[in-house]
Amino acid sequence: xxxxxxxxxxxxxxxPGVNAVNGIDFTVPQGICFGLLGPNxxxxxxxxxxxxxxxxxxxxxxxxxxELQGARFRQEAGIQFQSTALxxxxxxxxxxxxxSSLYPKGLPLEELIEICRLQEYLDRxxxxxxxxxxxxxxxxxxxxxxxxxxxxDEPTTGLDPQARLNFWELVNSIKARHKTVLLTTxxxxxxxxxxxxxxxxxxxxxxxxxxxxxxxxxxxxDVIIELPERDFPDAAxxxxxxxxxxxxxxxxxxxxxxxxxxxxxxxxGASLAGLQVRPRxxxxxxxxLTGKELRA
Ligand code: ATP
Numbered sequence: 001x002x003x004x005x006x007x008x009x010x011x012x013x014x015x016p017g018v019n020a021v022n023g024i025d026f027t028v029p030q031g032i033c034f035g036l037l038g039p040n041x042x043x044x045x046x047x048x049x050x051x052x053x054x055x056x057x058x059x060x061x062x063x064x065x066x067e068l069q070g071a072r073f074r075q076e077a078g079i080q081f082q083s084t085a086l087x088x089x090x091x092x093x094x095x096x097x098x099x100s101s102l103y104p105k106g107l108p109l110e111e112l113i114e115i116c117r118l119q120e121y122l123d124r125x126x127x128x129x130x131x132x133x134x135x136x137x138x139x140x141x142x143x144x145x146x147x148x149x150x151x152x153d154e155p156t157t158g159l160d161p162q163a164r165l166n167f168w169e170l171v172n173s174i175k176a177r178h179k180t181v182l183l184t185t186x187x188x189x190x191x192x193x194x195x196x197x198x199x200x201x202x203x204x205x206x207x208x209x210x211x212x213x214x215x216x217x218x219x220x221x222d223v224i225i226e227l228p229e230r231d232f233p234d235a236a237x238x239x240x241x242x243x244x245x246x247x248x249x250x251x252x253x254x255x256x257x258x259x260x261x262x263x264x265x266x267x268x269g270a271s272l273a274g275l276q277v278r279p280r281x282x283x284x285x286x287x288x289l290t291g292k293e294l295r296a
Contacts, residue, residue: 003066005030005149005180006051011060013046013204020046022204023060028197030148033171033181035195037188037282039290042201044184045153051182052079052151064149075103078147080138080155088127092118092137095126096144103145115173116140117166132163139170149180156190168193188282198282202290212282219288220280222256227265227275236268 004027013021021043028034036044049055051062053069064073090098096113100106113119116136121129129137135155142150152171156164164187171194174181185191191198192212200208208215229249232241239261244252255261258277265272 002030004028005065006182007061007063007066008051009061009063011047011050011062012058013043013050013055014058019204021050021057024199024201024204024206026199026206026209028180028182030180031175031178032196033175033183033194035191035198036182036184036201037186037191037198037286038201042290043204044201046204047201048151048153048182048184052077054079075145076148078142078145078150080135080142080150080152082138082153089125091123091125092129093122095137096140099141100144106145107143112140112143115143116170130163132159132166135159135163135167136170139167143174147179149182150174152181152183154184154186156185156187164190188286192282200286200289207289208285215285216280216282219285222254223258223280224278224284225253225255225258225261225265225275226278227251227253227270227272231271231274233269236265236270239264239268 006028008024008026008028011021011024012019024043024047036047038044046055050057053073062069064070064076067073093109096109096118100109100112107115113122116139118133118136118140121133121137126134126137139152139155142152155171156167159167168190171181171183175194181194183191183194195212197209197211198215199206208219210218226244227250229243229251232251239253241251241253244250253261262272262275265275
């Protein structure tokens with residue numbers, strides 16, 4: 001097997017009274033997008049900050065291309081910081097120039113500007129950018145040194161759906177350049193779309209790890225039938241079901257046998273006009289494994 005870009009062994013981070021990260025092991029192959037998921041307080045940020053070299057582990061080992069994290073890692077890693085790293089009184093162009101001056105080599109500014117689609121905002125003060133524009137600039141700053149591995153900690157939190165889709169395209173363009181991306185996110189759809197591998201964390205431990213499709217196939221052999229409550233006659237209520245949404249009145253039936261369940265519904269006089277069959281999603285898996293609803 002090719003050498004992983006990151007190799008994490010028995011990693012712990014203990015704060016007084018809390019084991020934020022409590023013994024995790026994983027490897028990240030080169031060139032993939034690896035997602036860390038988990039409910040609030042699961043230990044994602046602590047983990048990614050240890051991988052970034054910002055937080056010192058209590059114990060355990062992190063290897064980058066086979067070596068303990070050191071000068072090579074610092075030259076070859078890109079971190080998308082949040083606002084603290086940003087010089088608000090500088091324009092986008094000035095920020096890009098300032099950050100690229102910190103590295104001996106890197107991407108030409110024109111290329112960065114094009115990848116992150118910043119052409120229109122170059123002369124705008126960083127403080128005047130919208131949320132989506134700001135994230136694109138922060139991503140550009142993370143890419144100035146043309147890193148081999150890029151760390152993105154909740155990069156699309158607070159963005160509107162269009163800005164989030166735009167950001168996904170950027171991440172895909174980084175992947176197309178054979179870069180490795182480490183991502184934390186609360187959006188399961190984002191993880192499903194971007195990540196080749198995910199690790200779900202809870203209480204400082206990894207509770208599931210694999211490709212999204214492999215995890216779904218392992219955990220679920222069923223699908224979900226949704227139908228409006230008004231189309232679900234009393235006679236059909238012998239079929240195990242639950243109320244998905246009391247406001248819109250949607251019934252959810254989990255079944256490994258769609259044909260059989262549909263036959264039962266018809267037999268009990270249910271209308272199938274508003275019925276939908278959907279496969280299991282990462283959101284279902286997240287809720288099943290962590291017992292927690294997703295953060296809005
Ligand atoms: P979120 O989704 O809310 O960002 P997370 O999965 O990133 O959560 P962490 O921020 O890694 O979780 O926090 C894990 C645990 O460690 C939490 O209980 C948190 O309160 C605690 N923690 C994190 N940083 C510190 C710190 N500097 N000092 C003490 N406790 C901390």
